[in-house]
Amino acid sequence: MALVSVRRVLISESVDPCCKKILQEHGLDVTEKTNMTKDDLMNEVKDYEGLIVRSATKVTADVINAASNLKIIGRAGTGVDNVDVDAATRNGIIVMNTPSGNTISAAELTCGMVMSLSRHIPQAAMSMRAGNWDRKKFMGSELLGKTLGIVGLGRIGKEVAIRMQSFGMKTVGYDPIIPPAVSATFGVEQMSLEQLWPLCDYITVHTPLMPSTTGLLNDDTFAKCKKGVKVVNCARGGIIDEAALLRALESGQCGGAGLDVFVDEPPTERALVNHPNVVSCPHLGASTKEAQARCGQDIALQIVDMLQGKTLTGAVNAQVLASTFSPESQPWIKLGEALGTVSKACSAEKQGHVLITTLGESLKSSAGFLSSAVIVGFLKDGSKNGANLVNALTLAKEAGIMVTSNHNTTVPSQRACAVEISANGSCYKVVGTVQGDVPVLLELNGSVFRQPVSLSGNLLFFKASSSPQLVPSVAGVLAAAGLQMESFSASLDPAGDQWCCVGVSSLLGDLSALKPLVREAAQLCV
Numbered sequence: 001m002a003l004v005s006v007r008r009v010l011i012s013e014s015v016d017p018c019c020k021k022i023l024q025e026h027g028l029d030v031t032e033k034t035n036m037t038k039d040d041l042m043n044e045v046k047d048y049e050g051l052i053v054r055s056a057t058k059v060t061a062d063v064i065n066a067a068s069n070l071k072i073i074g075r076a077g078t079g080v081d082n083v084d085v086d087a088a089t090r091n092g093i094i095v096m097n098t099p100s101g102n103t104i105s106a107a108e109l110t111c112g113m114v115m116s117l118s119r120h121i122p123q124a125a126m127s128m129r130a131g132n133w134d135r136k137k138f139m140g141s142e143l144l145g146k147t148l149g150i151v152g153l154g155r156i157g158k159e160v161a162i163r164m165q166s167f168g169m170k171t172v173g174y175d176p177i178i179p180p181a182v183s184a185t186f187g188v189e190q191m192s193l194e195q196l197w198p199l200c201d202y203i204t205v206h207t208p209l210m211p212s213t214t215g216l217l218n219d220d221t222f223a224k225c226k227k228g229v230k231v232v233n234c235a236r237g238g239i240i241d242e243a244a245l246l247r248a249l250e251s252g253q254c255g256g257a258g259l260d261v262f263v264d265e266p267p268t269e270r271a272l273v274n275h276p277n278v279v280s281c282p283h284l285g286a287s288t289k290e291a292q293a294r295c296g297q298d299i300a301l302q303i304v305d306m307l308q309g310k311t312l313t314g315a316v317n318a319q320v321l322a323s324t325f326s327p328e329s330q331p332w333i334k335l336g337e338a339l340g341t342v343s344k345a346c347s348a349e350k351q352g353h354v355l356i357t358t359l360g361e362s363l364k365s366s367a368g369f370l371s372s373a374v375i376v377g378f379l380k381d382g383s384k385n386g387a388n389l390v391n392a393l394t395l396a397k398e399a400g401i402m403v404t405s406n407h408n409t410t411v412p413s414q415r416a417c418a419v420e421i422s423a424n425g426s427c428y429k430v431v432g433t434v435q436g437d438v439p440v441l442l443e444l445n446g447s448v449f450r451q452p453v454s455l456s457g458n459l460l461f462f463k464a465s466s467s468p469q470l471v472p473s474v475a476g477v478l479a480a481a482g483l484q485m486e487s488f489s490a491s492l493d494p495a496g497d498q499w500c501c502v503g504v505s506s507l508l509g510d511l512s513a514l515k516p517l518v519r520e521a522a523q524l525c526v
């Protein structure tokens with residue numbers, strides 16, 4: 001079952017033609033329109049459920065808010081720097097990238113930078129081009145036996161290590177996530193950064209840009225390095241602090257730098273680019289035919305896999321959604337949404353605290369997406385483009401709803417989901433489960449239904465004292481409004497007030513005609 005529905009896709013840059021071809025082969029309607037202005041894009045994007053970009057399209061909050069039908073933004077490349085992911089998430093739009101397509105190209109460029117730094121190839125070539133024959137100036141050193149420090153040992157760091165080992169370099173590294181036993185399989189000995197800095201003749205960084213990696217090489221850490229250390233950044237501008245790098249180059253503490261990325265691109269401050277020991281490129285890491293073809297193919301295949309409900313690969317803002325790609329989880333998502341809808345319709349509380357409890361061993365791994373599904377139902381207000389599994393928790397937070405989930409295995413064989421809404425001292429509870437593939441309601445505010453209520457179609461809930469007149473009277477009100485009563489369930493406890501649920505052919509225009517017969521009434525459609 002497709003969780004996301006996409007028919008029309010806009011490709012707003014020159015992405016490899018195989019991307020369009022793959023999408024079309026899977027029945028999607030694909031339009032390529034490049035070189036649009038921001039206004040063009042804001043106007044055009046309304047008509048699409050999917051948008052595919054590379055790096056040039058700035059998918060800002062303005063573009064995203066104008067995109068009333070958009071379900072997915074795919075970036076053919078690594079990272080999503082040109083997409084406002086927060087704005088997309090708030091709008092329930094999945095953001096996807098192709099993290100592996102550029103790996104080899106980025107690694108090869110990095111190796112090229114290391115070789116350029118060891119032999120001054122770019123500077124020597126420039127000197128030749130200027131008519132010189134200067135052999136003394138460009139004395140280099142061999143890589144054999146030198147130590148390369150690799151900070152960040154993911155896909156790219158690993159490929160750099162393997163390649164530079166073939167030059168006889170010793171490879172050491174650091175990564176907070178990759179276990180030392182894993183990096184050992186590709187010949188990288190891990191150590192702390194404190195231990196790594198003084199060992200290296202060369203350092204290359206392959207981390208994302210985030211607070212902990214911004215300025216990873218700075219005045220302090222350069223001071224801990226060998227004098228003359230050569231550094232490479234083909235990852236993200238800012239991992240090596242640009243001002244500190246310039247100072248280190250000027251003092252000779254840094255012997256050379258290979259830079260493919262900059263804080264500002266293109267860099268306005270030209271001191272680094274113009275420094276004689278700097279080799280720079282205009283962000284060419286992914287600029288190969290092969291990487292572009294791979295990224296174009298990857299983004300198309302990832303979108304197709306998602307639409308077919310197979311897997312969710314490369315999504316950066318849909319962790320909850322990713323955990324729902326199994327057939328067994330589908331009825332539970334429906335149950336969660338239905339319980340959220342029932343809670344909202346019956347409780348009158350639109351704020352406060354929502355506690356979601358999953359019960360039983362087999363729902364242990366479902367607690368996360370079930371909470372989001374409940375919130376989707378709780379927040380749905382009939383208007384389109386409302387809550388979905390991508391934005392539910394974000395929207396809940398913004399609406400002042402506190403969401404807590406927990407898991408209870410007191411009765412391991414039990415499988416159920418309970419939702420409790422508490423606000424202003426009152427508490428309201430619904431409990432449901434899945435029977436076969438059907439989501440059902442077991443309990444409403446303490447009243448247990450004699451027969452579980454199938455949570456589908458138009459449902460009318462009311463609380464009334466048990467009496468033989470009740471059902472015929474309610475049926476009369478419905479008939480007067482031209483509606484049929486299709487099913488009836490009542491909770492146990494015929495002595496006092498009991499909750500009843502009636503399946504109706506459509507919803508009542510208003511509930512006032514029921515007021516004389518019942519104490520509380522609510523209706524909903526699930």
Ligand code: 9EZ
Nearest residue numbers: 152154175176207208212213
């Ligand atoms: C963080 C990192 C490296 C790093 C590397 C990777 C997610 N992540 N974080 C701090 N892959 C050095 C210092």
